[in-house]
Amino acid sequence: MPGVFIILLMLLLGNGLSSAINGIIPGSVIGMALLFLALLSKIIKPEMIRKPAGYLINHMSLFFIPVGVGLMTAWDLIASHWLSIIVSSVVSTVVVLAVVGLVQQKMEKK
Amino acid sequence: MGTLLNNELFVLTLVIGIYLGASFIYKKSKLALLHPLPLCIGILILILTLTHTDYTTFKKGSHMIDFMLGPAVVALGLILYEQYEHVKKNIVSILVTIFAGALSGILSVGGIAWLLGADRVIIETLLPKSVTTPIAIGISERFGGLPGLTAVIVVLVGVFGGIIGPYLLKKLGITSRVAQGLAMGAGAHGLGMTRAIELGAVEGAISGLAIVLMGLMTAILIPIVNLIMDLF
Numbered sequence: 001m002p003g004v005f006i007i008l009l010m011l012l013l014g015n016g017l018s019s020a021i022n023g024i025i026p027g028s029v030i031g032m033a034l035l036f037l038a039l040l041s042k043i044i045k046p047e048m049i050r051k052p053a054g055y056l057i058n059h060m061s062l063f064f065i066p067v068g069v070g071l072m073t074a075w076d077l078i079a080s081h082w083l084s085i086i087v088s089s090v091v092s093t094v095v096v097l098a099v100v101g102l103v104q105q106k107m108e109k110k
Numbered sequence: 111m112g113t114l115l116n117n118e119l120f121v122l123t124l125v126i127g128i129y130l131g132a133s134f135i136y137k138k139s140k141l142a143l144l145h146p147l148p149l150c151i152g153i154l155i156l157i158l159t160l161t162h163t164d165y166t167t168f169k170k171g172s173h174m175i176d177f178m179l180g181p182a183v184v185a186l187g188l189i190l191y192e193q194y195e196h197v198k199k200n201i202v203s204i205l206v207t208i209f210a211g212a213l214s215g216i217l218s219v220g221g222i223a224w225l226l227g228a229d230r231v232i233i234e235t236l237l238p239k240s241v242t243t244p245i246a247i248g249i250s251e252r253f254g255g256l257p258g259l260t261a262v263i264v265v266l267v268g269v270f271g272g273i274i275g276p277y278l279l280k281k282l283g284i285t286s287r288v289a290q291g292l293a294m295g296a297g298a299h300g301l302g303m304t305r306a307i308e309l310g311a312v313e314g315a316i317s318g319l320a321i322v323l324m325g326l327m328t329a330i331l332i333p334i335v336n337l338i339m340d341l342f
Contacts, residue, residue, distance in 0.1 A: 007181050010187070011180045011184045023252055025329050025333065026329060027180070028179070028182075028184055028244070028245070028248055029183060029248065029325065029329045031183065032184050032185075032186050033187065033326065035184055035185075035191075036191050036194075039187065040194070046192065049188055050188065054185075056178065056185040057182065057185050057186065057189070060182050060300075061129070061133070061145075061146050061147050061150075061243075062125070062129045062175060063175055063176070063178040063182050063244065064147055064247065064261050065128075065172070065175060066169060066172040066173070067179075067261050068148075068262060069154045069158070069165065069169075069258065070165060070169070071155065071259055071262055072155045073165050073256075074256045074258060077231065077232065077256065078259065081228050081229075084222070084223045084226035085223070085232065085235075085263065088222035088226065088228070088236055089236065089267055089270075091218060092215055092218040092240070093239075093267050095215065096211050096218075096240050096297040097274075097279065098293075099210050099211050099215075100208070100210070100211035100293040100296040100297060100320070101278075101279050101282060101292070101293035102284065102289075103211070104207040104288060104289035104292050104293070105284050107207065108289065
């Protein structure tokens with residue numbers, strides 16, 4: 001139970017900070033960074049949150065379903081833009097894989 | 111069944127049931143294409159369409175599941191911490207690499223979509239495509255994209271990147287295990303990690319770190335890119 005409290009508290013703080021910066025970074029992402037900092041500074045022990053965190057991470061796919069079903073409201077846009085969506089996603093995925101692999105390898109060899 | 115979809119308990123039970131069924135099929139088949147998310151979304155859209163239920167009704171009924179997204183993203187902080195302890199000495203090079211990856215990913219997907227005539231809604235939907243789904247959804251929503259479409263694109267990117275990643279890295283002569291793990295996590299998030307684990311334990315662990323850092327870096331970069339787009 002303390003683990004659940006810690007995760008909710010971090011989310012709450014994250015949401016607060018997020019609205020303070022006009023929401024440009026999602027509260028959950030700020031909450032994630034806060035949890036990381038709290039672990040790093042040993043304010044929280046990893047054992048305290050391992051169980052609820054593991055549960056949340058293992059079943060992550062379930063939590064996207066309601067948003068994903070929202071796809072049904074977007075048929076018209078998909079129908080008119082499918083080509084640009086597919087081409088840009090495919091090319092950009094190749095770019096990310098190549099850039100990350102090459103940059104990291106170059107930096108290691110220096 | 112149409113009226114039952116107004117009932118929160120019914121929707122909750124239905125969605126979890128479909129999710130368990132789809133996860134079972136995915137595990138048995140071991141096919142990346144049968145990822146439970148598209149399968150669940152497809153089945154639910156079919157049910158809603160057949161019962162003439164609109165999305166708003168379903169969204170209201172399923173808000174308890176939706177709520178869990180926030181805590182799930184926060185929980186990723188534990189992965190970040192555990193991986194950070196392993197790679198402390200490489201952290202500067204890793205941060206530079208992920209920064210390059212996040213920036214090139216945002217600019218290439220946005221640039222190509224723009225050149226092909228996509229409008230702003232589609233561009234905002236695409237920008238977070240290399241990021242793990244829960245973070246991508248948050249970013250897409252905030253900047254006026256379609257979070258449902260973002261979720262599906264992200265999964266498809268993961269499937270595609272997960273399949274071609276190992277071949278592409280081999281072709282490019284990338285032999286460093288850290289570089290391979292980072293590329294798989296940054297380019298194909300969760301599904302890339304599954305493939306990176308097959309390459310080796312180091313690659314798998316590093317790819318987990320890459321997923322979280324990519325999410326963090328992209329969440330910081332997209333507001334800046336938007337600021338620049340607003341100027342034009």
